[in-house]
Amino acid sequence: PDRTGNWRLELAADVAPAVPHTLGPDNRLFSTHVPAKIEPGETYTFIVFPDTQLFAQREPHIFTRMTDWVTANADELNIAAVLHMGDITNNNARTEWENAFSSMSLLHGVVPYVLTLGNHDMTNGGGGQVKERGLSRINDYFKVEEAQRYSNLAGTLAPGRLENHYHLFEFGDDKYVV
Secondary structure, three states: OOOOOEEEEEOOOOEEOOOOOOOOOOEEEEEOOOOOOOOOOOOOEEEEEOOOHHHHHOOHHHHHHHHHHHHHHOOOOOEEEEEEOOOOOOOOOHHHHHHHHHHHHHHOOOOOEEOOOOHHHHOOOOOOOOOOOOOOOHHHHOOHHHHHHHOOEEEEOOOOOOOOEEEEEEEOOEEEEO
16 A cells, blocks of 8 residues: 555455454454654553453454554554553454454554453353363464564463463663563
């Protein structure tokens, strides 16, 4: 595209600038917005996403509007990173993870992000009760290789798995471990 914005790419290769209300597995979002260039001594902003679970489950267009706003304002507001506090999904369901991935993928190449699992991301359906480890579907949608490329992933506890991980960031003169 010849201008910055957020775009929807369909596998049929049609590109439209409209933010979709629903996304299927054949659609991926991408952004051509400009990332922030944070110089030493400049102020910058962290965006915090708490509990997107109901957006991933019932209102994916709201989740997409959140990431759309972040990318559209990244340069102007010096947005350094998005920190997700957990409960990305409500029932750890495949459609919810598809919605979350589609929305969060708008940030790729524009704003790095850190995902933290909440109890609803680790259940075997409904209620947020975690009865055993290893049930999260995060690794089916968010890949270690992509997190290294787009989100400063520095390491994981279990190789190739994002349940326990850390990121290293440097903004201006400041260094962070998340």
